[in-house]
Amino acid sequence: MKDTAGIATPVIEAKGMGLTFETNDGPVHALKDVNLTVGKGEFVSFIGPSGCGKTTFLRAIAALEHPTEGTLTVNGMTPDAARQARAYGYVFQAAGLYPWRTIAGNIRLPLEIMGFSRDEQEERVERVLALVDLDGFGRKFPWQLSGGMQQRASIARALAFDADILLMDEPFGALDEIVRDRLNEEVLKLWARTEKTIGFVTHSIPEAVYLSTRIVVMSPRPGRITDVIESPLPKDRPLDIRDSPEFIAIAHRVREGLRAGHGDEV
């Protein structure tokens, strides 16, 4: 399907993109004929059942996987070049903090690898810790923090080197509902403050609807996009917006999309 309406600067652009894994059991079509354009400052969620290729698509944007058909560009470059240019920060399902580094040490990791000066490292660590509301926790070791705080630290790590794009792969999937709600609110605030372009993989319908300006509904076998929903919700979203009729209407449409793409298995 075509989807290019109303986008000023394309940040991520996929055209007829496909990705096939060669396995011992024959080829697996993880993604097929994906067309999507993400503009600057958008918050795009990818939702679908497991095997629909949502994570694979995010990994392809990050040049962790490589498309086998069609094209994919990030900031007008190949994903590999974009990565060299530090185009994105990536947040994984688990926080993945190094247990032998303090929180500040973990956030410093990309800065050390990218060769920032010592002073700049310190300054940036302080700044992103404040951004995710973890001021004063820099000297703690990961095991001294709760799961939610660890995931916030991993978001801080992804923000530390000022990439314009933030890619998040089910970052709150392992957290309980209450912590998740809180972090969802914080992510929205962060997005408003930093004006980053965010790609967010989730399998929670309320999370996708609450966060996104656009929701990309995907379905498996082969992984493909079945629906792209523009959210009419305002940019400022209190948690109780989730009880509003608009919210419920979008959630309903997402659910319909998932069901349609998945036959009778949902």
Next chain:
Amino acid sequence: MRSLAPILTVLAAIVALWYAGTVRLNAQWTYDQAARAGVEVTFRELLADTMAQERPVLPAPHQVAQGLWDGVFGQKPSSKRSLVYHGQVTLSATLVGFVIGTLAGILLAVGIVHNRAMDLSVMPWAIASQTIPILAIAPMVIVVLASIGVTGLLPKAVISAYLSFFPVVVGMVKGLRSPDAMQLDLLRTYSASPAATFWKLRLPASMPYLFASLKVSVAASLVGAIVGELPAGASAGLGARLLSGSYYGQTIQIWAALFAAAILAAGLVTVIGVIERGTLRRMGMDR
């Protein structure tokens, strides 16, 4: 010290069994002596004699303790009869061998993890090397090295290293490979070089594995150094002490040297344990 009572109980049981064994195994000699002298021995005399023979089949614990005490504190440390003298000879070969073995083990592990050809080829050889009895290899190492003019501490250290590199290879390969796919992907998103991946992720992640290996390998180093002293008929070292004891039927000397070696090994493992605790605590991984 909540674990002291069980340890003491086990120790007491071992000592009791040992004494029983002493009486049983040394009784024959006592009976033979008595028969030759044409006298009868009472049970009391039997007990006393079996625990005080000069060359018993199995020395009593207190005899071994006496021999050990004598060897350590009863002689000048520079004396040829001193276990301190022999201990330090063996210890220096052990430490040199341990350092060589550890470095070799780490280098091999780094090669195995980073180079596919080494990954496929080195491990079978390393395993094969450990299946050859060290007693068979040791004389040849000493002869070969002596023929090119290398004698003294180094040949022993080489044998010691031969035994100690293996646990380090196994542990370090496992340790360097312990980071999961997600942690490696994270570094890829930073376009990190293989060197950065090694220093910032693989090496720190391998530390707990390294220390577990070092504890095994330091004990193996000591065994290697002692074995290295046996075939050359060395005049100094705990191995030499074992050998001369067996030549002259000095069983107490053998047991005292054995215990000296065991205490030395325990001490070495303890030292590694202390370094491990300190290092891991500094790394925030000591829980």
